[in-house]
Amino acid sequence: MAAQLTIGEVSRRSGVASSALRFYEERGLISSDRAGSGHRRFSRPVLRRIAFIVFAQRIGLSLGEIGAELAKLPPDRAPNRRDWSRLSSSWTARIDQRIAELERLKLGLTGCIGCGCLSLERCKLANPDDRAARLGPGPRYWVGDRPPG
Numbered sequence: 001m002a003a004q005l006t007i008g009e010v011s012r013r014s015g016v017a018s019s020a021l022r023f024y025e026e027r028g029l030i031s032s033d034r035a036g037s038g039h040r041r042f043s044r045p046v047l048r049r050i051a052f053i054v055f056a057q058r059i060g061l062s063l064g065e066i067g068a069e070l071a072k073l074p075p076d077r078a079p080n081r082r083d084w085s086r087l088s089s090s091w092t093a094r095i096d097q098r099i100a101e102l103e104r105l106k107l108g109l110t111g112c113i114g115c116g117c118l119s120l121e122r123c124k125l126a127n128p129d130d131r132a133a134r135l136g137p138g139p140r141y142w143v144g145d146r147p148p149g
Helices: 007-014 018-026 044-056 062-068 083-110 121-126 128-134
Strands: 040-043
Touching: 007 018, 007 040, 007 044, 018 040, 044 062, 062 121, 121 128
Parallel strands: none
Antiparallel strands: none
16 A cells, blocks of 8 residues: 555545545645645645544534644654543533434424424414524524424
């Protein structure tokens, strides 16, 4: 296997579009070397960083948060299992929150979510006269608020 990968190879192996890889590089999340021709060349460990970025986005981290997390990795060597474990250990609570949010979403798809539209028959019972609006903006029952009363 080649020590250096082209952007196309990294894209194919990671499943991330070349344009996204360039964007990640512009944001400082990944880095590449330039060949004599000016083409990007990536070291193989960049694949793990990209996998981390994709996973972190899926659990809801912003690119800024991801960058802050990646900055904690050693700059002088490829990260090892311990480095990655330390980085991801604080995510358990966030993942649990995301799971709970998805469960609420799943349960609320066909019922009143407290958005104020009052278009479902159930909304007349769960949110008469849009009482959920007193709890704040958006779909209040979806975000975890309970109907008053």
